[in-house]
Amino acid sequence: MKQTTKVTLFSLLIFPGVGHLLLKKYAIALGFIASFAYLLLGFVKDILTKSQQVIDSIMRGEVSLEISAIQQALMDQGVIDNPQLATTGYLMLLIWGLAAFDAYRIAKKNNPLVPPNISGTNM
Known part of the structure; x- marks a missing residue:
């Protein structure tokens, strides 16, 4: 597998910044990993906190066990x-895409294609 494909897939499928780790670009990797993890943890914490409040309301009997009432x-x-969660989600997607693109860009810059032999003779 080509390095450009490998680092792009690692950044897309595992976690943003992992492709940079494979390229030994540790500072850039740390930036992508830290920024994405910070947003992700805040996103999950906010959803869990708000969902727990609904669960507590259900347990107290303030909300009935009907789908429409829970919704x-x-x-x-x-x-x-x-809208705040939507904005955070879009920002996380942007970071994820930028990390994959940047890993691809760096891998391609580090491994340029060898130009073909135009004269047709072996040197």
């Missing part, structure tokens, strides 16, 4: 249709 409670808490 409405999640909307009221801001778990569903939350």
